[in-house]
Amino acid sequence: MIVGIPKEIKNNENRVAITPAGVAALVQNGHSVVVENNAGKGSNFTNEDYAAQGAKIVDSAAEAWAADMVMKVKEPLPSEYGYFREGQILFTYLHLAPEPELTRALMEKKVVAIAYETIQLDNGALPLLMPMSEVAGRMSVQIGAQFLEKQYGGKGVLLGGVPGVPKGEVVVIGGGIVGTNAAKMALGLGANVTILDVNADRLRQLDDLFQGRVQTLISNSFNIANAVKKADLLVGAVLIPGARAPRLVTEDMVKEMAPGSVIVDVAIDQGGSIETVDRITTHDNPTYEKHGVIHYAVANMPGAVARTSTLALTNVTVPYAVQLANKGYAQAIRDNKALAKGVNVIDGKVSYKAVADAHNLPYASVEDVLLVKN
Numbered sequence: 001m002i003v004g005i006p007k008e009i010k011n012n013e014n015r016v017a018i019t020p021a022g023v024a025a026l027v028q029n030g031h032s033v034v035v036e037n038n039a040g041k042g043s044n045f046t047n048e049d050y051a052a053q054g055a056k057i058v059d060s061a062a063e064a065w066a067a068d069m070v071m072k073v074k075e076p077l078p079s080e081y082g083y084f085r086e087g088q089i090l091f092t093y094l095h096l097a098p099e100p101e102l103t104r105a106l107m108e109k110k111v112v113a114i115a116y117e118t119i120q121l122d123n124g125a126l127p128l129l130m131p132m133s134e135v136a137g138r139m140s141v142q143i144g145a146q147f148l149e150k151q152y153g154g155k156g157v158l159l160g161g162v163p164g165v166p167k168g169e170v171v172v173i174g175g176g177i178v179g180t181n182a183a184k185m186a187l188g189l190g191a192n193v194t195i196l197d198v199n200a201d202r203l204r205q206l207d208d209l210f211q212g213r214v215q216t217l218i219s220n221s222f223n224i225a226n227a228v229k230k231a232d233l234l235v236g237a238v239l240i241p242g243a244r245a246p247r248l249v250t251e252d253m254v255k256e257m258a259p260g261s262v263i264v265d266v267a268i269d270q271g272g273s274i275e276t277v278d279r280i281t282t283h284d285n286p287t288y289e290k291h292g293v294i295h296y297a298v299a300n301m302p303g304a305v306a307r308t309s310t311l312a313l314t315n316v317t318v319p320y321a322v323q324l325a326n327k328g329y330a331q332a333i334r335d336n337k338a339l340a341k342g343v344n345v346i347d348g349k350v351s352y353k354a355v356a357d358a359h360n361l362p363y364a365s366v367e368d369v370l371l372v373k374n
Ligand SMILES: NC(=O)C1=CN([C@@H]2O[C@H](COP(=O)(O)OP(=O)(O)OC[C@H]3O[C@@H](n4cnc5c(N)ncnc54)[C@H](O)[C@@H]3O)[C@@H](O)[C@H]2O)C=CC1
Pocket: 117, 129, 130, 132, 133, 134, 136, 173, 174, 175, 176, 177, 178, 179, 196, 197, 198, 199, 202, 219, 237, 238, 239, 240, 245, 246, 248, 265, 266, 267, 268, 269, 270, 298, 299, 300, 301, 302
């Protein structure tokens, strides 16, 4: 199989879908890898690094997109939709619930669209989302700490405080991978940390993990309203896999926050969890202010720490890519239940229920689609 790696084109997206080690793994399995010129530059991999492992370097995005399987990091942008082809495998983050146009383009062109973020193990874990959630969770606190500084428009609070002065209050909604990593960083800086989650068992685990050093609260509108009011830094970290993020923090709750407080809505890639987060921001222009509160809603946070992120991402994506390339998508999906959950669009149909529901489209299970095709 030919595997294509286009250069990422989203604002400040410096990650790349493969490392030279990933090229080596595919080539050792008998596949060809086509890498767009300078695709790895933002992650400090040169064309020569890829070529040394057997990749062919091509000048244009069109040549990389001509492959049987295209591996990317972020969802294709409208300028890339023209490259879609029937039966082509697209393996990348897709976040289709807030993306109706992209969903339709993938359906119309009958692309086999496999989303990193919905590949799911039997225990519920999302192994291809996890490393980027670790990165974004950790970043959320360092970014929040920066924007709390006066020169960035913040209220001038140091999260750790100093002896004799109150610590900063960090409130995290969603105690999964992003939430846990945000809490680790916030505790490390010496802040007071509150985590809310709907899953009481998860709160028990967090209480154990942090040995009682975080305040855990069950997530409901009453507890959210009270926690948000006192937050210096609010981190949105909820997820219902594949679905549009629930809007848990209302505009009225944001109005109760003190001026100069900061919101980092990490869940923006699934549409955002805070009512006043009404746009996606970029690394170039990461914040806006509403009701005196600084809002940060960058949907590709890990792109800013691209070297770390590319290594962490490809550690987990490449083994699945090798399965897809070795077996073809139909057999690979049949053999691997976790991978099958990643299939969001196939043969013109939406095969992930939460995505179909988000767009009021009919749902067809991937198993049914494959049965009909045989
Ligand atoms: N902006 C960016 O650059 C990035 C965004 N993300 C996004 O961050 C979000 C969180 O990801 P993960 O932590 O990996 O997910 P996760 O599945 O590990 O954790 C989500 C948590 O949200 C909780 N939850 C669900 N509904 C809730 C509610 N009503 N109230 C409180 N908690 C609720 C779940 O119980 C779960 O513990 C996702 O949307 C993910 O795509 C991840 C990486 C980068």
